[in-house]
Amino acid sequence: MSQDGFRTGEIDTSRPHPARIYDYLLGGKDNYEVDQQAxxxxxxxxxxxxxxxxxxxxxxxxxxxxxxxxxVRQILDVGTGLPTAPNVHETAHEVAPDVRVAYVDNDPIVKAHADALLSRSGATSIVLADLRDP
Structure with missing residues (x-):
């Protein structure tokens, strides 16, 4: 178990989650009723x-x-959070389509959502990692 209480790969939709609450506050769709209430x-x-x-x-x-x-043609987004449009890579590609973006987050929920989103984008990737554990 990590310091924030998540096991790698564990996704608990019964409790509010900071990334999903943030998504809700932005008007996103990747959240649950428990996140909306929080x-x-x-x-x-x-x-x-x-x-x-x-x-x-x-x-x-x-x-x-x-x-x-x-x-700048390479961007490292540490602590990316849930993908919310427009994402860093979408914004970057509006200016220069050759920009490469690597997303890093320690949250399996974020990684799962990003994996689905980034499967359509060739110049981006997501890594499940923790800045506090280089």
Whole structure:
């Protein structure tokens, strides 16, 4: 078991999950009722959370566009979270189709979703790994 309580490959849909709550707050579709309830509780306690997650996503897109337009052709996205459109590789490829993106996350839920999404994209990959365990 890892430090965050997940066994490799274990996906528990009966408990709220941070990546799925984030997806819900962004208006995504990769979440469950338990995540929606937790997200609504969070938004009730801190109404600015929805604005914050959308601002965070907008910043990510601006940053990717900037670095790619500056000539960067390889991106390492550590702690990627659930794939939410537009993804880093989609944003990067809008600027330069030859950009290569490697996603890294320590969450098996994130990896499962990313594997399904990235099966259609040739210049991207996902690795299940933990930054705290290089």
């Amino acid at each position: 997200g609504d509780q969070l938004a009730s306690a801190a109404p600015e959370v929805r604005i914050g997650v959308k601002a965070n996503r907008a910043f990510l897109q601006r940053a990717v566009r900037y670095v790619v337009s500056s000539g």
